Amino acid sequence: MPKTLLELKNIVKTFPGVKALDGVQFNLHQGEIHGLMGENGAGKSTFIKIITGVYQPDGGEILLNGQPLRFSTPMDAQRHGVAAIYQHVTCYPDLSVTENIFMGHEKLRKVTRRIDWTRMHSEAQKLLNQLNAGFRSQIRMGDLSVARQQIVEIAKALSTEAKIVIMDEPTAALTQHESQELYRITESLRDHGVSIIFISHRLEDIERLADRITVFRDSRYIGTWQAGQINQNQLIVAMVGREITQMYPKHSKNPGDEVLRVENLTRTGYFRGVNFQVRRGEILALTGLVGAGRTEVCEAIFGIAPFDDGSIFLEGKQIQWSSPVDAQADGLAFLPEDRQKQGLILEWEIGKNITLPALKYFSNLFWMDPNREAKEAGRLASKLAVKAPSIFAKAATLSGGNQQKVVFAKLLIRNLKVIILDEPTKGVDIGAKAAIYEIIENLAAEGYAVILISSEMPEVLGMSDRIVVMKQGHVTAELITDQTSQEEILNAAMVAEVHHA
Amino acid sequence: MPEKPLNQRKFLQPEQLRELGLLLFILAIGLAVQLRNPVFLSISNITSLFTNTAILGILAVGMMLVLVTRGIDLSIGAIIAFTGMVTALTVARFPGLPPFVAILEGIIIGMVFGALSGILVARLDVLPIIATLGMMNVVRGLTYVVSGGQWVSSYQMSDGFKAIATGKLFGINNLIVIAIVVYIVAAYYIRHTRVGRRIYAVGSNPEAAEISGLPRRRLIFLAYLIMGGLSGLAGVLWVAKFASAQGNTAIGYELNVIAACILGGVSISGGVGRIFGLILGTVLLGILNNALPLINVSPFWQMGIQGLVILAAVITNVLVRRNTERDALRRRAI
Amino acid sequence: MSDVRKISIEKEWSWKGFFLQWEWLLVLVLIVVFLVNSLISPYFLTLSSLIQTPSTFLDKAFIVFPMTMVIILGRIDISVGSTVALSAVVMAVSYNAGVPMPVAMIICLLVGTIGGGLNGLLLTQFKELSHVIVTLASMIIYRGIAYIILGDQASGGFPDWYSFLGWGSIAGIPFILIVFAVAAVIFGLVLHKTRFGRSVYGMGFNSTTCEYSGLRTDRVTLIVFTLAGLMSAVTALFLTSRMGSTRPNVATGYELEVITMVALGGVSTSGGIGKIGGPILAVFIIGYLSYGMGLANIQAPVVLVVIGLLLIVSVLAMKFRVSPKKRKLAM
Known part of the structure; x- marks a missing residue:
């Protein structure tokens, strides 16, 4: 019987008008990766904030090594060896990596109480090396990519000698390749005896990493399983509470005339020589790793960002939209990636x-x-x-x-002709996903030309007629969905040679 | 996706490059003025330049801390007037009062107002510009109220009090000495103490600071408290220097102080600000004030030129940053 | 779409919501101010006194309209006082240089418009710059130019008819009050009934969303700041007329008074929230309050203190009203 490190029993938390957690339980073994899953609003975030001392539970008890206690502040939780890596990286962009790692528990000289920079830099570098980071600790945090910032966050957790590390959707902003790297680091943490709570929407994350899986739904505890005991379908049923028989609607494939065509579209530093066209009633998937330039191409078409070279044709006529105002007037619509910051008021x-x-x-x-x-x-x-x-x-x-x-x-x-959708199901729970797929399918059926930017392979394969794959700002493949495979797409997105002009 | 290795150290960081540019600009101005009027680089003129800039420099340190927390303090001109007035009245009433006590009095009064602004901003989440705009009015009004509309003039002040600004230590004017001390303490504080670094952390990302358990509100409060204390100090120095306390003392002076910070590269969006840049910004502003009369520019031009220099500085900043970003994109070879 | 549920498009009218509006509180405050004033002076609460008094405080009130828009945009313009001074000085100097008065007045309006327009241009061309820095710089520059033009002199000697602007009446109603009422109606309609107004509110909450939704956000910003300049020039016209002459240091601190009125009027300084009626009521509250304090022989400095306190208190009260829940969490 493995040793139980952290145990939460019957946790209740209410906010005005909402019961965020309703008698939830959870237990974490020494040295395991414990996947925590649930739809948005299932109570995962509140639950994490209780473990990290941001919120106080209204009822229930927390046992650490069998001792009941409460974390009254985040600092308090940190002292007890709990560290959290949040979904949106919470760093100090203007400060150095070293300071980011040690902020809140700086190393001081004994007598003068001044900050011991030499020691902090060398310890930070040691942690980074341990994680195979490949960059120096004196670098400004803001100059690093998101993936590297996440590595710094992990180094920070290590520096507090955390015994429990909580990762809240760490792969959400990472490319496939970077996720692999994160898996490796997570596993090596576990092998050093750290217990990890890993929260993710991606089934592949959980499948790959988790030793055990706990599912929450509607603020309640649903169950805990050993990794081998539950398959993907059962997991979805546990999360959604019903079986989703048909995730992707049946797609009638009879595209009409060409509506939009881009030729040799180029923006220095973002993308180069991009060609594709999309027809009436067709769903064109634009895929590739995050950062491959998909969003940038579409923003350039929409007129929200500039491009340096190339041309755009709408129904055969060359056009140049200098702002979204013009693009919209001509029948183009754009669904931005971040619905809270770009899509809605x-x-x-x-x-x-x-x-x-x-x-x-x-x-x-x-x-x-x-x-x-x-x-x-x-x-x-x-x-x-x-x-x-x-x-x-x-x-x-x-x-x-x-x-x-x-x-x-x-x-x-x-009145529209072309609709560009940038990651339309990002951060949407599985139930709502199916509804959104149905909307997209209906749009295509009504005759709109749809460009679907997506990183999710099943979504790309399930929804599209054709697939354009980008890598490092170049189109590396154009594929017919019915005649391709996940392997071929991934190969184009990650391995294919990019010919630099 | 492979990223460029970040291991090689760049020859100059962007901030250092900016400071170098500012330094060259100062030297160029100095040279130009010197050619027009050789008095400019005489010992006596340089001494008076720094004596006149000392108070601005002291205030700029406090303002930098406030700006670093993403705030702004418009009430300091009024606080200078109020503390100056109250200490001058005290000195007039008790001529035997040791100068040191007068300074302490000023600092404490200043800190009280700083604390009030701090509570409004840090505790009650009032926008800094609004909170301190209100404080500015209240404090300025109180200055007139305590003075009853009267001035305190030179003859009412003891020589000991006036010596705060005119006396010398090691042959250097007291004001300059005090400013140097303030800068050394500040440099140590923001680089080598925990609290100093945490103020920068809060400015760089307030949400992150909250999550990682830094006392965000207390740190922001602290910045306004320090600003208040320094304004109080400046108030005493101001009155001692000009040997007069009036209701409209230092009206609009907060703009000069903010200008010095902006010229010195302090970012108004928080998290960024270096002592060396601040010194350069203050000196540049001091030179503008000092040199224009020397080359026969009417004092009425001063304000307009100051404003234009500020605007030019911030726009240059933006253009340089855009350029570096464009270069970085070109290097990405896409 | 399988289960099409009908979504209601009927707006529910709630008496509670209607009476919980900030403006009712302001009406109450205004009544209290009236009562206190009439206790101080028995002549205050006569119709003619009530109608005549506003001409003593309405000059700066013209800036309140565009400032309301600026603050709803989530921004602030602290250069308006300087713009008043610059446009007044340019008008006076050009008149004294032989330009006919009507032309000088048009020049005044042009200078203000250009001043505000430059702010708007800088803000839209250099999006990296904060509105605080830009309007701070122009605050210094505009007043600086006024000093360059006029030194510390005063300039005046305007034709007699010009004093009608500030002192004249039509049918017993001060001309300035009539112009103010007309401006209030125009600005109210623009802000609340047009798509321009809708865009201003939207940008106050989330400018990025507005851009992605195809709104001409740059144009809106430009127009709002230009209006601030234009209305500052209108203030300059009336202020100069009332004073008979002008100097570079006029209208110092107007930005503060105007911002105070807007904030007291229930416009949230974080953007997106507020109506035109509140600031208009606030103009009269502060105006009659200062007037009453003058009647009671309370000195100007005390009025300064009161206005400063009013600003702070009204912002705090707004915070309470907007998000009591959020505030509780934050405390």
């Missing part, structure tokens, strides 16, 4: 959000027409099955999936 009601891209249509010469606005917003919200009492509900009160539906409604408010 969270403080606004649903209706006002939906009509934002088309204010012109709802005003006569000068004045806005609130009635026409409400009608149209209501029609679109119903069409996309946004779950809300009325169009006057604030966007912030919706779940992630419903927020994404509102962003879709924003696209449809105008």
